[in-house]
Amino acid sequence: MxxxxxxxxxxxxxxxxYMAMVVAGCKAVxxxxxxxxxxxxSAHGFYDYFCQLTDYEPKRAAKFGLPHFSWLCINPKESEDxxxxxxxxxxxxxxxxxxxxxxxxxxxxNKNSRNEMTILEKHVNLAAEYDQLILVHTPHLExxxxxxxxxxxxxxxxxxxxxxxxxxxxxxxxxxxxxMDAGFWGGLTLYxxxxxxxxxxxxxxxxxxxxxxxxxxxxxxxxxxPLAVPYAAQEMRRRGYDDETLDQVFYQNPVRFLSQSPNFNxxx
Amino acid sequence: xxxxxxxxxxxLYYMEARSKLxxxxxxxxxxxxxxxxxxxxxxxxxDALKELDSDNRTRKVLLSLSDxxxxxxxxxxxxxxxxxxxxxxx
Numbered sequence: 001m002x003x004x005x006x007x008x009x010x011x012x013x014x015x016x017x018y019m020a021m022v023v024a025g026c027k028a029v030x031x032x033x034x035x036x037x038x039x040x041x042s043a044h045g046f047y048d049y050f051c052q053l054t055d056y057e058p059k060r061a062a063k064f065g066l067p068h069f070s071w072l073c074i075n076p077k078e079s080e081d082x083x084x085x086x087x088x089x090x091x092x093x094x095x096x097x098x099x100x101x102x103x104x105x106x107x108x109x110n111k112n113s114r115n116e117m118t119i120l121e122k123h124v125n126l127a128a129e130y131d132q133l134i135l136v137h138t139p140h141l142e143x144x145x146x147x148x149x150x151x152x153x154x155x156x157x158x159x160x161x162x163x164x165x166x167x168x169x170x171x172x173x174x175x176x177x178x179x180m181d182a183g184f185w186g187g188l189t190l191y192x193x194x195x196x197x198x199x200x201x202x203x204x205x206x207x208x209x210x211x212x213x214x215x216x217x218x219x220x221x222x223x224x225x226p227l228a229v230p231y232a233a234q235e236m237r238r239r240g241y242d243d244e245t246l247d248q249v250f251y252q253n254p255v256r257f258l259s260q261s262p263n264f265n266x267x268x
Numbered sequence: 269x270x271x272x273x274x275x276x277x278x279x280l281y282y283m284e285a286r287s288k289l290x291x292x293x294x295x296x297x298x299x300x301x302x303x304x305x306x307x308x309x310x311x312x313x314x315d316a317l318k319e320l321d322s323d324n325r326t327r328k329v330l331l332s333l334s335d336x337x338x339x340x341x342x343x344x345x346x347x348x349x350x351x352x353x354x355x356x357x358x
Contacts, residue, residue, distance in 0.1 A: 035347075077347050080343065080344050110344065110347060111341060111344035111345075111346065111347070111349075112335075112340055112341055112344075113340060113341050113342070113343055113344040114340045114341070114342060114343070115343065115344070116340075116344060117340055139349065140348075140349035141333070141349035141350065141351045141352075142333055142334050142335050142349055142350065142351060142352055142353045143334075143335055143349050144330075144334065145330070145331065145334040145335065145336070146334070146335050146336070146337060146338065149338070150338075150340065172330055173324075173326040173327040173330055174326075174327045174330040174331050174334065199281065200326070203326075205269055206269050206270065209269050210269050236271075238275065238280060239271050239274075239275055239280065240271030240272060240273035240274050240275050241271045241272075242271075242272055242273075245269070245271075
C-alpha cells in the first residue's frame with residue numbers, strides 16, 4: 001500500500017523509523033512544529049528549530065527517498081508567555097518562503113487559557129494574511145471537549161478563513177461531530193493510550209465518512225508508534241475494506257487536503 | 269463508510285474486549301486493595317462506567333470525563349492533563 005504520514009515529529013525519531021516508514025509504503029511525511037518536551041528560553045531557540053524543520057530534517061528524510069514537509073508556529077504549551085510567542089510569530093513569515101512549508105501549525109489550545117487563545121488568534125491572523133493552510137492541535141483528555149469547541153468557534157468567526165483549508169487534529173468520538181459539522185477537515189491520531197486506537201479511528205470514519213478525515217501517528221519523543229498509520233490500514237483490512245478504499249483514506253484524502261498548498265508536490 | 273465484505277464484529281473484537289474488561293476489573297481491585305478509592309480520577313472512572321449501560325457509550329464516557337465548562341481559564345498553571353475533570357462534583 002501507499003500512504004501519507006500527515007503528522008509526525010521526526011526530529012524526535014531515529015533513522016530506523018524513517019527506514020520502517022518507507023518500507024511500509026510512506027510517500028511523504030509532514031512535520032508540525034511542536035513542544036520539545038521542555039520550554040525554550042528565547043525566540044532564538046525557535047529560530048534554530050525552524051531551520052531544523054525546513055532545512056536539516058528534509059535532508060535527513062531525503063536520504064531515505066522520503067519527501068518531508070513542515071508546518072510552523074509556537075505551540076500552545078509555550079503560548080502562555082505572550083512576549084515570547086509574539087517574538088516567535090514574528091519569525092515565521094521569513095520561513096514561509098522555504099520550499100517545504102505547508103502552513104501554520106500545529107496551533108491551538110492546551111489548557112484553554114486566555115493567553116493561549118490570544119496567540120491562537122494571532123496565528124490564525126498570520127495564516128489569513130499569508131494565505132496559508134492551518135493545522136490545529138486540540139487539547140488533551142479532559143480539556144479536549146471544551147478546547148475543541150472554543151477553537152471551532154474562534155476560527156469560524158474569522159470570515160477570511162476557508163474551513164476547507166483548516167484541519168483540526170486529535171479528534172475523538174465526543175469532538176468529531178463538532179469539527180465535521182463546521183466544515184473543517186479532521187485528524188485522528190493513533191496513540192496506544194490517549195487519543196484514538198486504530199479500531200476507534202476506523203469507527204469514527206465509518207460514522208462520519210472518510211472524505212474529510214485523515215489518520216496520523218503524531219509520533220514524537222513520547223509513547224507513540226511511527227507505523228501507526230499502516231497498522232490502522234491493516235485494521236481496516238481486517239474489517240473487510242478493499243485496497244481501493246485504503247488508498248482513498250490513507251493516500252488520496254491527505255494528498256487532496258495538502259495539495260491546497262503549492263509547496264506540497266510529491267510527483268505522480 | 270462500510271466495507272464491501274463485512275466481517276463478524278464479535279469474532280474480530282471479543283477476545284480483545286474481554287481482556288480489557290478483565291484489566292479494568294483488576295485495576296479496580298488493585299485500587300481498592302491499596303486504599304486509593306478517594307482519588308478524584310478513580311471516582312470519575314467509576315462514574316464513567318455507568319455510561320456503559322447507555323447508547324453512544326464511547327462519546328458519553330468521554331463526556332463524563334471532560335471539563336464541561338465553556339469559559340477560558342485566566343492562566344495555565346500546568347501543561348499536563350490528567351484524564352478526569354478535577355472539579356467534577358461527587
